[in-house]
Amino acid sequence: MTTAFPVLLGAYATTATAHQTAGETTATAAETTATAGEILGRCRELVRPALAETVGRLHPWVGEMAAYSFGWCDVGGTPAEGAGGKGVRQALAVLCAEAAGASGEAAVAGAVAVELVHTFSLLHDDIMDGDQTRRTRPTVWKAYGTGPAVLAGDALFALAVEALAAVPGAGAAAAVRRLSVALGDLVRGQADDLLFESRPWTGATAVGPEEYRRMAEHKTGALLGCAAALGAALAGAPESTAAALDRAGRHMGVAFQVADDLLGIWGDPAVTGKPVHRDLRQRKKTFPVLAALSARGPGASAAGQLATLLEESPDTPDDATTRRAADLIEQAGGRSAALAEADRHIAAVERCLDGLPLKPRASAELRTLLGFLARRDI
Amino acid sequence: MTTAFPVLLGAYATTATAHQTAGETTATAAETTATAGEILGRCRELVRPALAETVGRLHPWVGEMAAYSFGWCDVGGTPAEGAGGKGVRQALAVLCAEAAGASGEAAVAGAVAVELVHTFSLLHDDIMDGDQTRRTRPTVWKAYGTGPAVLAGDALFALAVEALAAVPGAGAAAAVRRLSVALGDLVRGQADDLLFESRPWTGATAVGPEEYRRMAEHKTGALLGCAAALGAALAGAPESTAAALDRAGRHMGVAFQVADDLLGIWGDPAVTGKPVHRDLRQRKKTFPVLAALSARGPGASAAGQLATLLEESPDTPDDATTRRAADLIEQAGGRSAALAEADRHIAAVERCLDGLPLKPRASAELRTLLGFLARRDI
Numbered sequence: 001m002t003t004a005f006p007v008l009l010g011a012y013a014t015t016a017t018a019h020q021t022a023g024e025t026t027a028t029a030a031e032t033t034a035t036a037g038e039i040l041g042r043c044r045e046l047v048r049p050a051l052a053e054t055v056g057r058l059h060p061w062v063g064e065m066a067a068y069s070f071g072w073c074d075v076g077g078t079p080a081e082g083a084g085g086k087g088v089r090q091a092l093a094v095l096c097a098e099a100a101g102a103s104g105e106a107a108v109a110g111a112v113a114v115e116l117v118h119t120f121s122l123l124h125d126d127i128m129d130g131d132q133t134r135r136t137r138p139t140v141w142k143a144y145g146t147g148p149a150v151l152a153g154d155a156l157f158a159l160a161v162e163a164l165a166a167v168p169g170a171g172a173a174a175a176v177r178r179l180s181v182a183l184g185d186l187v188r189g190q191a192d193d194l195l196f197e198s199r200p201w202t203g204a205t206a207v208g209p210e211e212y213r214r215m216a217e218h219k220t221g222a223l224l225g226c227a228a229a230l231g232a233a234l235a236g237a238p239e240s241t242a243a244a245l246d247r248a249g250r251h252m253g254v255a256f257q258v259a260d261d262l263l264g265i266w267g268d269p270a271v272t273g274k275p276v277h278r279d280l281r282q283r284k285k286t287f288p289v290l291a292a293l294s295a296r297g298p299g300a301s302a303a304g305q306l307a308t309l310l311e312e313s314p315d316t317p318d319d320a321t322t323r324r325a326a327d328l329i330e331q332a333g334g335r336s337a338a339l340a341e342a343d344r345h346i347a348a349v350e351r352c353l354d355g356l357p358l359k360p361r362a363s364a365e366l367r368t369l370l371g372f373l374a375r376r377d378i
Numbered sequence: 379m380t381t382a383f384p385v386l387l388g389a390y391a392t393t394a395t396a397h398q399t400a401g402e403t404t405a406t407a408a409e410t411t412a413t414a415g416e417i418l419g420r421c422r423e424l425v426r427p428a429l430a431e432t433v434g435r436l437h438p439w440v441g442e443m444a445a446y447s448f449g450w451c452d453v454g455g456t457p458a459e460g461a462g463g464k465g466v467r468q469a470l471a472v473l474c475a476e477a478a479g480a481s482g483e484a485a486v487a488g489a490v491a492v493e494l495v496h497t498f499s500l501l502h503d504d505i506m507d508g509d510q511t512r513r514t515r516p517t518v519w520k521a522y523g524t525g526p527a528v529l530a531g532d533a534l535f536a537l538a539v540e541a542l543a544a545v546p547g548a549g550a551a552a553a554v555r556r557l558s559v560a561l562g563d564l565v566r567g568q569a570d571d572l573l574f575e576s577r578p579w580t581g582a583t584a585v586g587p588e589e590y591r592r593m594a595e596h597k598t599g600a601l602l603g604c605a606a607a608l609g610a611a612l613a614g615a616p617e618s619t620a621a622a623l624d625r626a627g628r629h630m631g632v633a634f635q636v637a638d639d640l641l642g643i644w645g646d647p648a649v650t651g652k653p654v655h656r657d658l659r660q661r662k663k664t665f666p667v668l669a670a671l672s673a674r675g676p677g678a679s680a681a682g683q684l685a686t687l688l689e690e691s692p693d694t695p696d697d698a699t700t701r702r703a704a705d706l707i708e709q710a711g712g713r714s715a716a717l718a719e720a721d722r723h724i725a726a727v728e729r730c731l732d733g734l735p736l737k738p739r740a741s742a743e744l745r746t747l748l749g750f751l752a753r754r755d756i
Contacts, residue, residue, distance in 0.1 A: 057562075059569040124532060128525035147506035150528055151568060154502060157532070158561035161539050165555040172551035177543040183536035184435075190529060191437040 036372035039365050043091035046104050047111045051090075054112050054163055058155055065144055065152035069119050071135065075143045085135070089114040089227040091369055096231030096245050098362035109167045110230035113179060116160035118223060121186055123153040128194060157183075167234065175230055178246075182226035189219025196285045201293060201310045209290045209337075213254055216287075221253020241356055248352035248370075255345035255374050258338050261286035265326055266335070277322040283315065287341060289325075292334025302331035346374055414750035417743050421469035424482050425489045429468075432490050432541055436533055443522055443530035447497050449513065453521045463513070467492040467605040469747055474609030474623055476740035487545045488608035491557055492601060494538035499564055499601070501531040506572060535561075545612065553608055556624075560604035567597025574663045579671060579688045587668045587715075591632055594665075599631025619734055626730035626748075633723035633752050636716050639664035643704055644713070655700040661693070665719060667703075670712025680709035724752055 034042070055066050067073045071084030090111035097107035125131075126139040127149055133139060141149035164175045192215040196207050229246035233239070263272055264279030265288055272278075279286050289310075295303040306328040313321050329335060349370060353363070412420070433444045445451045449462030468489035475485035503509075504517040505527055511517060519527035542553045570593040574585050607624035611617070641650055642657030643666055650656075657664050667688075673681040684706040691699050707713060727748060731741070 059566045061573060062565065062569050124528050127528055130525075146524065147508075147572065150502050150505055150531075151565060151572070153528075154531075154535070155562070155565040155569075157535060158558060158565055161554065162558035162562060165551060165558050170548075170551075173543060173548075173554065176539065176551065176554045180536060180540035180543050184533070184540060187440065187529060187533040187536055188437045191440050191533075194525065194529070195439060 034365055034368065036368050039095070039369055040086050040088070040091050043094040043104070043111070044087045046094060047087070047090045047108055047115070050108045051112050051115060054116070054159055058159065061148075062152050062155045065140055065148060066119070066156055068143065069123055069140050069152070075138075085118070087115065088369070088373060089118050089223060092224060092227040092249065092366075093231035093234075095362050095366045095369065096228045096237075097235035099356075099358040099366055100232045100235040100237035100241060101359055102235030106235040107231035109163055110175065110227070110234050113160040113164045113175075114223060114227040114230065116156045116163065117179065117183065117186070120153045120156035120160065121190070121223070123149055123156070125190060127153075128190065164230075171234060175233060178226055178229055178233065178242075182222040185218040185222035189215050189217070189222070193219055199285070201285075202307045206293070207285050207290055209287060209294055209341075212285070212287050212290050213341075216254045216257035217250050219253075220257050221250035223249075224253045224256075225249030241358075244352045244356055248349045251345040251348040251352065252370055252373060255342045255349065258287045258342040258345070259374050261288055262335070262338050262342070265329065277319075277326055280322040280325050281317060283310070283313075283317070288329050288334035288338040290334075291337035291341070292329040292332035295332040295334070295337075299332035302328045306332055342374065346370075412743055412746065414746050417473070417747055418464050418466070418469050421472040421482070421489070422465045424472060425465070425468045425486055425493070428486045429490050429493060432494070432537055436537065439526075440530050440533045443518055443526060444497070444534055446521065447501055447518050447530070453516075463496070465493065466747070466751060467496050467601060470602060470605040470627065470744075471609035471612075473740050473744045473747065474606045474615075475613035477734075477736040477744055478610045478613040478615035478619060479737055480613030484613040485609040487541055488553065488605070488612045491538040491542045491553075492605040492608065494534045494541065495557065495561065495564070496601060498531045498534035498538065499568070501527055501534070503568060505531075506568065542608075549612060553611060556604055556607055556611065556620075560600040563596040563600035567593050567595070567600070571597055577663070579663075580685045584671070585663050585668055587665060587672060587719075590663070590665050590668050591719075594632045594635035595628050597631075598635045599628035601627075602631045602634075603627030619736075622730045622734055626727045629723040629726040629730065630748055630751060633720045633727070636665045636720040636723070637752050639666055640713070640716050640720070643707065655697075655704055658700040658703050659695060661688070661691075661695070666707050666712035666716040668712075669715035669719070670707040670710035673710040673712070673715075677710035680706045680711075684710055720752065724748075 051070075052072075055063060055070070057063075058066055064073065064077045067077070068075060071082065072079065074080045093107040093111040093114055094104040097110075098104050122134065123140050126134060127141045127146055131139055132142045137143075139149075140152060144152070160179065161176065164179055165172055167175055192211070196212075196215070199205055199207050225246035226249070228249040229242040232245050233242040261279065264274075264284070264286060265277060267274065267276075267278075269276050275281065280289075289306075292299070292306055293303055293310075306325060309321065309325055309328065313325075317325070353366070358366075429448075430450075433441055433448070435441075436444055442451065442455045445455070446453060449460060450457065452458045471485040471489040471492055472482040475488075476482050500512065501518050504512060505519045505524055509517055510520045515521075517527075518530060522530070538557065539554060542557055543550055545553055570589070574590075574593070577583055577585050603624035604627070606627040607620040610623050611620040639657065642652075642662070642664060643655060645652065645654075645656075647654050653659065658667075667684075670677065670684055671681055671688075684703060687699065687703055687706065691703075695703070731744070736744075
């Protein structure tokens with residue numbers, strides 16, 4: 001099978017316009033003509049009744065916070081639509097069940113569990129990061145208070161475990177084990193990400209690209225991998241297939257994170273909806289910066305200047321400083337290193353998928369979805 | 379089997395001195411002479427290596443916060459001892475495994491899981507309640523910050539699920555299912571408890587004693603019941619035994635909570651270490667108050683005066699007001715209703731245990747522990 005991802009990602013990242021939307025993304029495989037938007041929509045439709053039923057079991061107050069964070073209602077409980085996530089994780093679970101030869105229905109409990117865990121992690125991460133808006137609305141802690149948001153996250157977490165543990169048959173324990181490993185990694189990644197903030201740009205205790213890679217795999221990749229593996233495992237796929245899909249999801253997480261880092265520096269504000277050089281304004285330790293700082297050889301001089309600039313710039317650097325930093329990152333090779341890093345992980349996803357006994361149509365849809373993921377905000 | 383609990387609780391609660399310590403509590407059964415303190419200590423010793431090994435798997439920073447909340451170290455990680463909990467839940471798991479005829483070792487994974495969940499819930503509850511000290515030390519959010527404390531709680535939660543899901547054999551799924559039900563109830567109880575604060579003392583939306591009972595069962599009883607049931611189930615006891623022990627733990631939770639409410643109003647500060655009329659100063663909606671407010675017949679007049687006093691008193695009532703409130707609660711029958719309520723749940727514990735095929739020695743130790751629980755802070 002030919003791979004279209006590296007080329008697409010390269011084209012996107014170097015032009016940094018990314019005008020493509022979910023609706024326009026199409027698979028190159030002849031087996032399917034569904035766009036990523038159509039695939040995501042179909043999977044959301046399939047999972048929504050079970051997800052709504054599961055969330056409906058919550059304490060009414062907690063249930064309202066959960067529904068708000070899914071974009072199903074406003075503060076106060078008035079039904080609303082349109083502010084929810086795309087449901088990438090539930091789609092991965094459904095597609096991997098179909099790719100393993102079962103109906104997508106087989107993955108629904110797993111899809112519900114990963115969406116609940118994802119929403120729990122957004123809820124708690126927004127508290128930890130102090131983020132006040134998400135998807136153009138106030139975050140849950142901002143709208144309902146910190147204590148209630150902690151509680152709502154806990155409730156979603158508990159519900160995710162309950163949903164998986166209730167799977168009939170012998171698969172429940174293995175499914176819960178898989179989720180618990182992802183949960184542990186999620187927490188580990190978030191811990192590292194929080195600690196990165198207070199670490200220096202240079203010296204023995206600086207964050208290196210390899211550490212960043214591990215953080216991204218844990219924070220973003222573990223749950224994507226878990227979603228894919230759970231879908232296949234619940235469909236009766238052998239452990240080797242589930243394990244390969246888990247690895248694929250983890251690589252996808254790193255590729256997505258690095259692509260998002262590229263957007264965070266060079267993304268077109270007209271497309272991303274975020275200010276230019278956003279991550280540099282926030283002094284975030286992203287992959288392109290870390291790769292630039294660790295440059296040897298021809299990039300070393302620019303790396304040294306970048307280090308000085310970052311160490312001496314204030315907490316909220318001005319436009320001239322962030323522009324200069326972006327230029328130095330590029331000169332030190334940080335941008336090309338990030339592009340190569342993303343391509344490497346996308347190639348690794350391909351290697352994980354190649355040779356697996358997957359159904360052609362679902363496999364093609366899976367690749368459409370993965371291609372879409374490497375280019376846009378999850 | 380004769381029951382010593384109602385008598386003991388009555389004696390304690392009416393004199394409200396509770397001078398008995400864990401070390402002095404002895405079982406009446408001839409099969410054991412171990413005190414509650416000795417029983418708790420033995421179970422802590424048995425579980426500690428596995429608990430320490432499990433916590434040791436955490437991210438080092440998160441692991442330090444976990445160790446701090448277990449009382450194993452100070453802020454910064456310097457080893458310390460003595461600030462930990464008594465380990466009631468792990469002891470319940472161990473004793474119920476022994477009561478079911480197995481070695482306490484069989485319950486260790488369950489004991490680890492319930493201690494982790496208990497510690498997670500303390501950590502997050504302290505954030506929600508804004509409590510600044512626990513066991514004479516700063517709470518985790520106070521010592522490490524709110525965001526890190528949210529993360530540490532999440533990590534303990536994930537670890538609890540992982541510990542149980544890793545149990546070998548067919549019991550893992552059922553064990554995780556049981557824990558997830560308790561987790562859901564825990565969150566439900568905490569949600570109700572938080573919402574009680576903003577509800578009125580009287581009228582159609584006032585909190586009634588029955589609502590309080592359900593809150594206490596969820597918030598305190600569910601995890602005690604889960605601990606007991608997990609211990610038995612992991613020891614191979616039939617589901618009917620585990621279910622009966624679960625019910626026993628839930629009744630025990632309500633009895634404990636109501637006994638704690640009695641202490642919160644009439645407890646001797648020299649014994650409790652907390653100010654007199656503590657719960658009345660904080661305007662907490664505890665069982666004696668709610669029972670008094672719902673009094674009919676002879677207590678109705680005092681109930682009416684109490685309602686007026688509570689509705690008109692400021693957020694931080696003075697000593698004269700809290701003294702008057704305590705008197706009115708007693709006159710309206712709130713104190714005797716609470717004593718009767720605790721006795722009723724302790725009798726229900728007895729009924730759950732009676733007739734179960736439990737080993738005499740462990741069963742006697744279990745009753746020693748339960749008798750101890752009805753009198754002291756968990």
